[in-house]
Amino acid sequence: MKTFIGVDLGSTTTKAVLMDENMDVLGRGITNSRSNYTTACNVAKLEAQISTRLTLCRRNLTQRVPELGGKLDEFLTRLELGFRLEQFLEQLEDLKATCIGNVSGDRFAGMEKQIIEVLEAVFKGVAAEAPKLYEPDAPRKSDFFRDIAGSMYMAHSQARGKEAGIAYDMLLNVYDKSIIEVENRPPNADMAASFLRALDRALKGMPGLNVDVNTVRKAVQDALDVELEETYLVGTGYGRVTLPFSKEHIRSEILCHGLGAHMMYSGTRTVLDIGGQDTKGIQVDPKGIVENFQMNDRCAAGCGRYLGYIADEMNMGLHELGPLAMKAKRVAKINSTCTVFAGAELRDRLALGEAREDILAGLHRSIILRAMSILSRSGGIRDQFTFTGGVAKNEAAVKELRILVKENYGDVQININPDSIYTGALGGATFAHRAVTGNA
Amino acid sequence: MTEITTPKGASPEVIKDDSMWKQKEMMAGHYDRITSAHENGLKVCNTFVPGNLNELIRCFGLVNNLPEVNAIQSGLRKKSGNFVLEAEKHGHSEDVCTYVKSDIGMMEKGNIAPNGKKFPDPDVLLLSYTGCFTFMKWFELLREQYDCETIMLHTPYEGDGKITKNMRDYMVKQLKDDVIPKLERISGVKFDIDLLRENLVKSAKAEEDLVWVLQSAKNKPSPIDAYFGGIYYIGPIFGAFRGTDDAIEYYKLLRAEVEARVKAGRGPVTPDGDMGKEKYRIVVEGPPNYTSFRDFWKMFYDEGAVVVASSYTKVGGVYDFGFRHDPTNPLESLADYCLGVYTNLNLPQRVDMLENYMNEYEADGLLINSIKSCNSFSAGQLLMLREIEKRTGKPGGFVESDLVDPRYFSPANIKNRLESYFQMIDQKRSGKTKGVAA
Amino acid sequence: MSALEKINERCLDLFEDLHFKAAREWKAAEPGRKVVGFMPVYVPREIIHAAGMLPLGITGGGDQMEVIHGDAYYQSYICRIPRSTIELGVSGRLDFVDGMLFPSICDVIRNLSGMWKLMFPNVYTRYFDVPQNYIDDIGGNYYTQELAELVEGLEELGGRKITEEQLRNSIALYNENRALVREVYDFRSKQPWKAPAADVYLLVRAGYVLPVEEHNKMIREWLTESEKVDRPLRDNCRVIVAGLFCEQPPLNLIKSLELAGCYVVDDDLLLVSRWLLEDVPLEGDPLHNLSQAFLHHSEETSAKYVPTLAEKGQHLVRAVAKRGAEGVIFASPSFCDPALLDRPMLQSALKKANIPFIAFKYAENSGQMQPIREQAGTFADSIKLWSEA
Amino acid sequence: MTIAAGIDIGSGAVKATLFEVNKDGTTKWLGKDLHRIRQRDPMELAKEAYHNCLDQAGLKEDDVDYVASTGDGETIPFRTGHFYTMTTHARGAIYLDPEARAVLDVGALNGRAIKIDERGKVLSYKMTSQCASGSGQFLENIARYLGISQDEIGELSKQADDPEKVSGICAVLAETDVINMVSREISASNILKGIHLSMAGRLSRLLKSVGVDDVVMVTGGLANDTGMVAALIEDMEAQKMMMPVRRHDDSIQAGAIGAALWGAYRYERLKELDALPAAS
Numbered sequence A: 001m002k003t004f005i006g007v008d009l010g011s012t013t014t015k016a017v018l019m020d021e022n023m024d025v026l027g028r029g030i031t032n033s034r035s036n037y038t039t040a041c042n043v044a045k046l047e048a049q050i051s052t053r054l055t056l057c058r059r060n061l062t063q064r065v066p067e068l069g070g071k072l073d074e075f076l077t078r079l080e081l082g083f084r085l086e087q088f089l090e091q092l093e094d095l096k097a098t099c100i101g102n103v104s105g106d107r108f109a110g111m112e113k114q115i116i117e118v119l120e121a122v123f124k125g126v127a128a129e130a131p132k133l134y135e136p137d138a139p140r141k142s143d144f145f146r147d148i149a150g151s152m153y154m155a156h157s158q159a160r161g162k163e164a165g166i167a168y169d170m171l172l173n174v175y176d177k178s179i180i181e182v183e184n185r186p187p188n189a190d191m192a193a194s195f196l197r198a199l200d201r202a203l204k205g206m207p208g209l210n211v212d213v214n215t216v217r218k219a220v221q222d223a224l225d226v227e228l229e230e231t232y233l234v235g236t237g238y239g240r241v242t243l244p245f246s247k248e249h250i251r252s253e254i255l256c257h258g259l260g261a262h263m264m265y266s267g268t269r270t271v272l273d274i275g276g277q278d279t280k281g282i283q284v285d286p287k288g289i290v291e292n293f294q295m296n297d298r299c300a301a302g303c304g305r306y307l308g309y310i311a312d313e314m315n316m317g318l319h320e321l322g323p324l325a326m327k328a329k330r331v332a333k334i335n336s337t338c339t340v341f342a343g344a345e346l347r348d349r350l351a352l353g354e355a356r357e358d359i360l361a362g363l364h365r366s367i368i369l370r371a372m373s374i375l376s377r378s379g380g381i382r383d384q385f386t387f388t389g390g391v392a393k394n395e396a397a398v399k400e401l402r403i404l405v406k407e408n409y410g411d412v413q414i415n416i417n418p419d420s421i422y423t424g425a426l427g428g429a430t431f432a433h434r435a436v437t438g439n440a
Numbered sequence B: 001m002t003e004i005t006t007p008k009g010a011s012p013e014v015i016k017d018d019s020m021w022k023q024k025e026m027m028a029g030h031y032d033r034i035t036s037a038h039e040n041g042l043k044v045c046n047t048f049v050p051g052n053l054n055e056l057i058r059c060f061g062l063v064n065n066l067p068e069v070n071a072i073q074s075g076l077r078k079k080s081g082n083f084v085l086e087a088e089k090h091g092h093s094e095d096v097c098t099y100v101k102s103d104i105g106m107m108e109k110g111n112i113a114p115n116g117k118k119f120p121d122p123d124v125l126l127l128s129y130t131g132c133f134t135f136m137k138w139f140e141l142l143r144e145q146y147d148c149e150t151i152m153l154h155t156p157y158e159g160d161g162k163i164t165k166n167m168r169d170y171m172v173k174q175l176k177d178d179v180i181p182k183l184e185r186i187s188g189v190k191f192d193i194d195l196l197r198e199n200l201v202k203s204a205k206a207e208e209d210l211v212w213v214l215q216s217a218k219n220k221p222s223p224i225d226a227y228f229g230g231i232y233y234i235g236p237i238f239g240a241f242r243g244t245d246d247a248i249e250y251y252k253l254l255r256a257e258v259e260a261r262v263k264a265g266r267g268p269v270t271p272d273g274d275m276g277k278e279k280y281r282i283v284v285e286g287p288p289n290y291t292s293f294r295d296f297w298k299m300f301y302d303e304g305a306v307v308v309a310s311s312y313t314k315v316g317g318v319y320d321f322g323f324r325h326d327p328t329n330p331l332e333s334l335a336d337y338c339l340g341v342y343t344n345l346n347l348p349q350r351v352d353m354l355e356n357y358m359n360e361y362e363a364d365g366l367l368i369n370s371i372k373s374c375n376s377f378s379a380g381q382l383l384m385l386r387e388i389e390k391r392t393g394k395p396g397g398f399v400e401s402d403l404v405d406p407r408y409f410s411p412a413n414i415k416n417r418l419e420s421y422f423q424m425i426d427q428k429r430s431g432k433t434k435g436v437a438a
Numbered sequence C: 001m002s003a004l005e006k007i008n009e010r011c012l013d014l015f016e017d018l019h020f021k022a023a024r025e026w027k028a029a030e031p032g033r034k035v036v037g038f039m040p041v042y043v044p045r046e047i048i049h050a051a052g053m054l055p056l057g058i059t060g061g062g063d064q065m066e067v068i069h070g071d072a073y074y075q076s077y078i079c080r081i082p083r084s085t086i087e088l089g090v091s092g093r094l095d096f097v098d099g100m101l102f103p104s105i106c107d108v109i110r111n112l113s114g115m116w117k118l119m120f121p122n123v124y125t126r127y128f129d130v131p132q133n134y135i136d137d138i139g140g141n142y143y144t145q146e147l148a149e150l151v152e153g154l155e156e157l158g159g160r161k162i163t164e165e166q167l168r169n170s171i172a173l174y175n176e177n178r179a180l181v182r183e184v185y186d187f188r189s190k191q192p193w194k195a196p197a198a199d200v201y202l203l204v205r206a207g208y209v210l211p212v213e214e215h216n217k218m219i220r221e222w223l224t225e226s227e228k229v230d231r232p233l234r235d236n237c238r239v240i241v242a243g244l245f246c247e248q249p250p251l252n253l254i255k256s257l258e259l260a261g262c263y264v265v266d267d268d269l270l271l272v273s274r275w276l277l278e279d280v281p282l283e284g285d286p287l288h289n290l291s292q293a294f295l296h297h298s299e300e301t302s303a304k305y306v307p308t309l310a311e312k313g314q315h316l317v318r319a320v321a322k323r324g325a326e327g328v329i330f331a332s333p334s335f336c337d338p339a340l341l342d343r344p345m346l347q348s349a350l351k352k353a354n355i356p357f358i359a360f361k362y363a364e365n366s367g368q369m370q371p372i373r374e375q376a377g378t379f380a381d382s383i384k385l386w387s388e389a
Numbered sequence D: 001m002t003i004a005a006g007i008d009i010g011s012g013a014v015k016a017t018l019f020e021v022n023k024d025g026t027t028k029w030l031g032k033d034l035h036r037i038r039q040r041d042p043m044e045l046a047k048e049a050y051h052n053c054l055d056q057a058g059l060k061e062d063d064v065d066y067v068a069s070t071g072d073g074e075t076i077p078f079r080t081g082h083f084y085t086m087t088t089h090a091r092g093a094i095y096l097d098p099e100a101r102a103v104l105d106v107g108a109l110n111g112r113a114i115k116i117d118e119r120g121k122v123l124s125y126k127m128t129s130q131c132a133s134g135s136g137q138f139l140e141n142i143a144r145y146l147g148i149s150q151d152e153i154g155e156l157s158k159q160a161d162d163p164e165k166v167s168g169i170c171a172v173l174a175e176t177d178v179i180n181m182v183s184r185e186i187s188a189s190n191i192l193k194g195i196h197l198s199m200a201g202r203l204s205r206l207l208k209s210v211g212v213d214d215v216v217m218v219t220g221g222l223a224n225d226t227g228m229v230a231a232l233i234e235d236m237e238a239q240k241m242m243m244p245v246r247r248h249d250d251s252i253q254a255g256a257i258g259a260a261l262w263g264a265y266r267y268e269r270l271k272e273l274d275a276l277p278a279a280s
């Protein structure tokens, strides 16, 4: 089938959206942007294809296995989680091998054996814990292997290292060295096998299912067999210039975000996008055409990366920040949104005895305050207002945004799509579709 | 503003126009005159571009040296970055105007003029304090350095958008009772008002042609770029040549060349030869960036964007609404000139002027290049942008850089914004005509 | 609560009140009353007072105000005070203000005057220019005429003439106010442990929002009460803080200086209250007298031209001698061109006079005081640990 | 004889020292410890480091006369008094090298150039501004990103053959810059050296602006980074700043050393004045 792909090469994450000829979005993929944009682009695309396969599975199963009925969602969730677990374990194996391979050189002289033993134990521990992470209701710390594996690795290595008398710093270093290699290895493209293994897991996980296993298997297999032809691809975002895309395949991220938001909510007139290192306020007309935009200047204060630093500083996952901030009793007043000094400010305040959640709430508010200024600069907020970008996933940020929008602009419909992080990519995919169909 | 007329790396087939040669020659002569002034028994007067009293200074046989022009030269020749750092090393803040720091850094590094010779110490600092408070601090700093006579000419600000009698009287009185007697004493030359009148006649002549050239951008396609190109065109008149025969001749040549372009239906000359098809007509507010002048310009002409009017080309005097130097009221005319330079206008006046440009020059949008250094220009620009958008319905764009501090010119960032801006104008246009499937 | 604590608390309330309740109440008390706002660094408040109006000092929003729309009007490399002032305006906090005066202090405030005209066309908005030429019949004449124009403008705004008598009466009241503020400064310099810098600041600052009559009373009481308190004398050094003439530092900054071991014995905060150094004579033409006072007896600050090199920075050197200060702390707002461009020149004057100094920047909403304490603390350490050696 | 401890809480690491100071001015260094903070509680680490010092010297808390804090240590509950960072670094530098006439303290977030006299008096100083590009923290982040450990940085940087310039202004944007460099296959050596050079440029500017003209002692954590020091010397030479630049293996402890020594001095003074503060 023909597919149209938009890839948004963000400064922190790379997103892809895949749509078919009818402009139906079939799949979305995300990965962290890394030193290698080409890999990031491929991974995101591959992820989008994986998610497309899941969509196709859903279609096939709905049609061919009606008896799944109300269980369809759970089944698909289990299928996906099973697949993710397979992926994770594969990458973990790779990481382990890489780590062990990296235990060499002066720094480790004489201690290699000991360290490798610790590593074996660490990875064993991580692998054992992994399935828990992919239980249907398990909370997730992050979408990315780097973060998930990293925090588990650190927890285990701190304990194991202490027992064996190996410095934590050293183990950390082995990890740092290896993760980048693992990340930059082009992903394993043979996903069919993993899918089928995941299918087995899913079936096993739902023993009470009264379905014909072979029909299910065939439905899944057929979904895997569909050829996904890459008809046209449009790249946008920070990294677009570093990719070997020709000019026709590149659109400014402003236009993509405007159009993407319009595609999600056709009533959108104002778009706020908070990404990793920039914040944009965009005004669009009823057709999704950009009328005005403003973005932060050369200072990256108060952008998404800020939350990343905070999460690092607190040794938490990005996904956990929002929920913790929601527990705040009062909102601490934070003035500096310099990303780099965020950590210092945090420590300062913790030292003064302020509660973690209050400070966090304050940090979220300060990000939104900055965004409000940029919006104000771009011409204010008009109805409807769509919030996109990674930070839109953060409930604490959204909460502050709602308060401030109400205070400053009254009742405005605020759209936040669960897939808001894909807005730019969606705009890109739409442009890709138009490029072929000749619409504009 | 000299050597930019010979763009480095320009394609060989680009033939320099006569006006370009003339200008190059004038600027070279200017720097030679400055650097050899003391050998030739001439005295040197440092003074500023906006509201400069060139006609008056010339009456006393003084050679004028314009520190801003020197800073621009340092910027174009990619030396200002180091000069700025040098000044910062000597305790100047990172936050302040880099023109000043470039100038001070240049002094620390030997004070070498573009012709390779040392700038002479000034004999007098004529602080014509017009449109910018920084000028005052700048010359206080220079006075500390040179410990020489400093004359203050305070130009009141057009706070209410008009020149009042009180302001004019104050200016004339300062000129009569303070500035002129001091200049007489320092130069040893008696003031001759007829000589001043003569100079003013010459100024007005050149001004006439300059205005014609700048207004030629109303043609479609515009034969000139009124910002990047405009900066070359204003060089002689805002620099040291107002009131000279050289200036008259330069503008005559220039006018003839532009007339020819209009007849031939040609667009502006760029460092890469004639510009391609005119796709966007833009009005620009704010000074340019000099450290990456060429790269910045290229971002425009590569996209087919031509600047049809700009406010920066009015910093040394707003002529296009009728003001000319007037020999019949010499001192009053000098006063009005100082009071009327662009940065001495209040914000509502500046907005009106840009709105007028947007309409008269049939522009597609207003682009602001906001300069970190220059509060005089920058403070309030975002409101100006809003107002213009509101009044004209045309989209505004906003980029940030600095005059001579290369650290603040981030090519990727600016290019991204410019591209988005042009694409936005495009999308808007095609949206109007075609309609877009949603 | 002691009488002194009460005054201090009232001052703090006034300071923290971003809605200007006191001024609103004053205005509401009688129909037809008008309020005229002014920004740093100097305006002749006596003329506003003589017009029967309340001069209201607007000095930005401090560190408690969240600036949303203000940032939309300013790039990141412009100081804070104009953006928080715009925020005050846009958010309706100044909707009761009938006129605004923007003194000649720098390009930012200057341009703000034009923005105000565009944004609030119904407010009487004036850029208040002062001469940089101090010769009587040049700058003096010009300034007298500017004052006359201000008088006219306010007459029109208020719908009544301003008489010479009224002007004289107001000048007398402000003479008194300036004398009292000077007394507070002298008192603090003599017994800094009895007059914490933050309290003094808040006390003087109250005069920006209160009618002068009330403020005069307040200061008198404060002086009497402060004399009585007994606080421990701390092992602090004596410093003058300079560069704060426009954008105000956060209160925490002023406190941090004392915490880090520095007694502030003079500063250039809130200059409007102290701009004229001597009483303005009451006999003769009031506008001429105000003009003369400006030309010949006014404070020095970065917004003013200093006609001779020899005189540059001497006001600081003299202040150090007069106050027995051990050093100078330059605290300037980030991106403040006048303060920051002036600083090297002032520093070289101090250097020549062998006076130690340090310098740092702040913003009205600076949150982190750690670097400030560190620098002030090190300065105090080095004066303390070494002064005896 | 006075026993004094110095505890320096930085933004990157916690340092502690223990000293014995005799009436005749001679000193004996009894203990030292250092913990990189890395997302742990600095107060806990301070306690741990302090106790490790005591253990090294075989002493108990009661044996210590004065616990001096510096850096962010104002809130350490068991401290006796506090000295400000530049005061302590100056003293520490003189201790490590009596010829030092300037201190260049480069820590995790800030850099400071301090001009001192032979007694360790701070004559003038200059700090890097609020903006955190080119700080130790930044270098640390990048190194982690590149998978390079702290102690490898120096050597790698020295092997650079074609250092790549890092854009100056913002650490966050610079981070992206660096990531792009990796994708352009620029070697870790050249990246690190590029960062070092841009830091060195800032630092030498600081030194110049305080008017340094004699031996410069590098203190703080980055003194351990020989690549940084080499880049600094290179940059200074290019600027014709010919004063000697030195470092010491204990440079990172300078603040804690200075604190302990000042603490001991203060203790004696206070004893004279009979004004010892109650242990808190």
Ligand SMILES: Nc1ncnc2c1ncn2[C@@H]1O[C@H](COP(=O)(O)OP(=O)(O)O)[C@@H](O)[C@H]1O
Pocket: A009, A010, A011, A012, A013, A014, A033, A237, A238, A274, A275, A276, A277, A278, A303, A304, A305, A306, A307, A308, A318, A319, A322, A388, A389, A390, A391, A393, A394, A421
């Ligand atoms: N689940 C989440 N919760 C909170 N914040 C998130 C989440 N996911 C992403 N983010 C934030 O979004 C940012 C990335 O947003 P994105 O729009 O992808 O930026 P870019 O396009 O610049 O890479 C991250 O820096 C992070 O702060």
Ligand SMILES: Nc1ncnc2c1ncn2[C@@H]1O[C@H](COP(=O)(O)OP(=O)(O)O)[C@@H](O)[C@H]1O
Pocket: D009, D010, D011, D012, D013, D014, D071, D106, D107, D108, D109, D110, D136, D137, D139, D140, D150, D151, D153, D154, D219, D220, D221, D222, D224, D225, D226, D252
């Ligand atoms: N061997 C080393 N090589 C490079 N950098 C180092 C080394 N050791 C410490 N550092 C750096 O020193 C910093 C800590 O220095 P320190 O002076 O303790 O800072 P602070 O006082 O701010 O905590 C860390 O950010 C780390 O980057």
Ligand code: SF4
Pocket: B097, B098, B099, B100, B131, B132, B133, B134, B135, B343, B373, B374, B375, B376, B377, B403
């Ligand atoms: S502030 Fe602007 S007008 Fe003034 S000297 Fe600097 S660049 Fe020129």
Ligand code: SF4
Pocket: C079, C080, C081, C082, C105, C106, C107, C108, C109, C246, C247, C333, C335, C336, C337, C338, C339
């Ligand atoms: S703080 Fe400085 S730059 Fe800002 S408005 Fe005041 S005087 Fe002007």
Ligand code: SF4
Pocket: A298, A299, A300, A301, A302, A337, A338, A339, A340, A341, D130, D131, D132, D133, D169, D170, D171, D172, D173
């Ligand atoms: S380091 Fe901080 S303050 Fe500096 S530019 Fe980056 S985000 Fe802004």
